[in-house]
Amino acid sequence: MLSTSRGGAAGILLAAVILAGCATAYGPHGITGGYADTKLAEDLYRVSFSGNGKTSRDMVWHYWIYRCAELTQQQGYSHFIVLKSNDPIPHPVARPMSNTSLPQDPRDGSAPMGQLTPTATHSAPVYIYTPGVPIVTYSGNAVVKMLRVPADYPGQAVLSAEVILKLVGPYVKSAGQSPAPPDQEVIKAALVFTPVAAAPQQRSGQVTIDDLKNLLPSP
Template sequence: MAQLISARAPKQSFGRSITGQANALAFSKAELALCTAAGEKHQRAVAVTGSLGFSDGEGGHQHGKQGLIPCFGVPRGGGGAMKLRLFAVLAAAFLAGCQTPYQEMGATGGVVAMPITNDTYRISARGNGFTDPTAVQDYSLLKAAEVTLQTGNTHFVILGSQDTTSRDYGRTAGTMQTNVYGNTAFTTYNPGVTYDIVKPGQDLLVQVGKVLPGQQPPAGAFPAQQVYDNIGPRVLRPKKK
């Protein structure tokens, strides 16, 4: 909670306090600019444990869906609830655009298939802190279907799976700001906030094979073409350069 230190008690509320410090790994300078675009020149992006933080204009927060987003000020007076809902919609779009896309494994995650035997593969999928676990599951199954079709097979069987989700914990530095109004100086201090970033991951061990027309597929076998046709259109792809 912000602490207000003053030489005398103010007769009215002045300005907006800094609501936190951005997690440098989560936001770029362009994203931080979204915070000042709302007309709140002292606000910064904030990472809040288990929630999206929206500034209430008083240095506090209203909590919602898990994640990390820029913190926007909600002006005092009427219309605050409507603007908060609008910011929630914009935040959801922002988060969707930040998740790890279906791509080759890289620094921000992705998916890769590694052969174990001639017909057995290990599929590894990783996401960043903005990626939903179900998206990582889709990536694993889609890659298994692609490998099956690329090797001239029709079905794959999941021999085993492992949850490889990781978590990053940390705490941002506290912030302090002093404003002078006339002969009075007001100092507002906000302690750092703890953040918890969940990065979903999954490993699958799959066996691929070809089922001829009229043959019965093995128990639990996935038809690769159907998996590809259903999952392929809904995964997030990298933006074309």
């Protein structure tokens, strides 16, 4: 009985050492964390990335958004939409032949990126009683809708998988040794926004805070 207790304590100590040792590497989920994908439909996945006590919030976010883009391309799609837990699943909208509006460029200054209240990445304390110091870990988790034609989803904040892979790839492949591109710059560069067809009750084509606030890590 005593040896069992000692074995359990040793196991907890080993887990604490592993969790607090090196930062989580980019790869499938293991004992130190990593990404996990759950298929919900042909073009719909829940994508998560969990870090350990040595993996910063920013690293977790960059790894998570990179996995969203990587999985999108692996499944044969080019773009994706990040959905909050209460968001309805968007469906393609038939475009009238007379609709000649072009996707808005969010880099023109109309999108108030600096005022965002980001919510995609959250922290969660993990309590390990040996050696007795709580370890705080971070994780990114969201449902991703994959698509091929951004213009079929007017009013949605659509992200280009190719742009994200290009911008974040050097950071991920160097295990965080290369400089991390600023998260807001990644989103601004990857964002494709098609305005909803003009109507009195509908908003203009401006990208709003609600379009973007779920795409960036928490402060």
